[in-house]
Amino acid sequence: MTTKLPVLVTGGAGYIGSHAVLALQDAGWPVAVIDNLVTGFRWAVPEGVPFYQGDIEDGDLLARIFAEQGIRAVMHFAGSVVVPESVSDPLKYYHNNTAKTRALIAAAVAAGVPHFIFSSTAATYGIPEVSPVTEDTPQRPINPYGMSKLMTEFMLRDTAAAHPMNFCALRYFNVAGADPQGRTGQSTAGATHLIKVAGEAALGKRAGVEVFGTDFDTPDGTGVRDYIHVSDLANAHVLALEHLIAHPADSLTMNCGYGQGYSVLEVLDAVDRVTNNKIVRTLSPRRAGDPDSLISDNRRIKATLPWVPKFADLDLIVRHALSWERKLGEIRGE
Ligand SMILES: NC(=O)c1ccc[n+]([C@@H]2O[C@H](COP(=O)([O-])OP(=O)(O)OC[C@H]3O[C@@H](n4cnc5c(N)ncnc54)[C@H](O)[C@@H]3O)[C@@H](O)[C@H]2O)c1
Ligand SMILES: O=c1ccn([C@@H]2O[C@H](COP(=O)(O)OP(=O)(O)O[C@H]3O[C@H](CO)[C@H](O)[C@H](O)[C@H]3O)[C@@H](O)[C@H]2O)c(=O)[nH]1
Known part of the structure; x- marks a missing residue:
């Protein structure tokens, strides 16, 4: 049994971070959160979890949290x-994602925190020439968002080589769904992710869904993605942490996806199936920079961690996303 060490979750009031807090808590890990609430919600952090409203570049605050909570x-x-915002305002991304993460890593090193897990992204691959995408596929991001994350991967690699810290970079594919118990979910207003948008349309919060591109090199011409349930992703983080603790000399970089692709039309069909209704679909031109198909090769994570996805089913992902969308309407009084 792994000793359960206190964990600091940055961005724990956000979509994926709040699921990670629940996964840690459910598995009995002491957990604290730092979040500046720019896109996160205070209510998304469970009661009883120490919450620090602040910025990850605030070294004094981080030193205090590391000491107060005994963070490991x-x-x-x-x-x-x-x-798209990263394309129009690249320096925001190099500041908030890269420079501030440098400050966070520095604070962790100064406090002797031995383990670090990082949210990386399939966006670091850009438009890969192979499918499925392995971790060794060349990383050629096509936007500042992906580049800001790739730079963090490099910082972690070099820091782990120089200091007593190991790290795990998890490259997420398309994250979707919500906590099966309805405790948290994707709550950002104006979100652009397909399953979120389709859920809003199904509940009448939008007129319909635009299908961005019908001439991709895919079976039905619409973009294919590898959708992973956010709770399976959160559990992968807990298992990755156990691995880092058990193997202090190892660092890891792993894709997080199911290795199964669905087209935009297949996703919309799933939403129609689950609601027994039809959302309005508008066929639109491609969005700039969208690859035809992005599917993970997940052999590494499966070989390295005892990760057994529980929710690898498109209809289940859609069902959980819709349940949360309804609850969010109640929370917001819509
Ligand atoms: N959603 C996806 O499909 C996806 C895919 C790949 C990678 N990721 C990565 O996962 C992570 C979480 O994404 P998400 O979808 O939950 O987004 P989110 O916007 O819901 O969560 C981000 C959280 O970080 C907080 N935050 C932002 N800047 C901060 C700062 N400087 N100091 C303190 N708190 C700050 C926000 O308030 C928010 O609560 C991100 O790093 C993202 O790049 C997400
Ligand atoms: O209203 C919409 C929204 C999306 N799409 C299509 O649906 C697919 C998925 O699009 P998303 O916007 O949901 O997700 P992306 O694949 O563009 O990107 C997401 O996954 C990437 C990794 O794969 C990065 O992590 C990125 O941050 C994250 O937004 C794409 O083919 C897109 O063109 C539509 O047709 N209509």
Whole structure:
């Protein structure tokens, strides 16, 4: 049994971070959160979890949290996540994602925190020439968001070589769904992710869904992605932490996906199936920079961690996303 060490979750009031807090708590790990609430919600952090409202670049605050909570591991989710915004305002991304993560890593090193887990992304691969994508596929990001994350991967690699810290970089594919118990979910207003948008449309919060591109090199012409349930992803973080603790000399970089692709039309069909209704689909031109298909090769994570996904089913992902969308309407009084 792994000794359960206190974990600091950055961005723990956000979509994926709040699921990681629940996964840690459910598995009995002491956990604390730092979040500046730019896109996160205070209510998304469970009662009883020490919450520090602040910025990951605030070294004094971090030193205090590390000492007060006896932190031995950082799970780092805090960041800016909107790809088109990273194209129009690249320096925001190099600041919030890269420079501030440098400050966070420095604070962790200064406090002697031995383990660090980082939210990386399939966006670091850009438009890969192979499918499925292995971790050794060349990383050629096509936007500042992906580049800001790749730079963090390099910082972690070099820091772990020079200091007593090991790290795990998890490259997420398309994260979707919500906590099966309905405790948290994707709550950002104006979100652009397909399953979130389709859920809003199904509940009448939007007129319909635009299908961005019908001439991709895929079976039905629409973009294919590897959708992973956020709770399976959160559990992968807990298992990765156990691995880092058990193997202090090892660092890891792993894709997080199911290795199974669905087209935009297949996702919309799933939403229609689950709601027994039809959302309005508008066929639109491609969005700039969208690859045809992005599917993970997940052999490494499966070989390294005892990770057995529980929710690898598109209809289940959609069902959980819709349940949360309804609850969010109640929370917001919509
Ligand atoms: N959602 C996806 O499909 C996806 C895919 C790949 C990688 N990721 C990565 O996962 C992480 C979490 O993404 P998410 O979808 O939960 O986004 P999110 O916006 O819901 O969560 C980010 C959280 O970080 C906080 N935050 C941002 N900057 C901060 C700062 N400087 N200091 C303190 N707190 C700060 C926000 O308030 C928010 O609560 C991000 O690093 C993102 O790049 C997400
Ligand atoms: O309203 C919409 C929204 C999306 N799509 C399509 O649906 C697919 C998925 O799009 P998302 O916007 O949901 O996700 P992306 O694949 O563009 O990108 C997401 O996954 C990437 C990794 O794969 C990065 O992590 C990135 O941050 C994250 O937004 C794409 O083919 C897109 O063109 C539509 O047709 N209509």
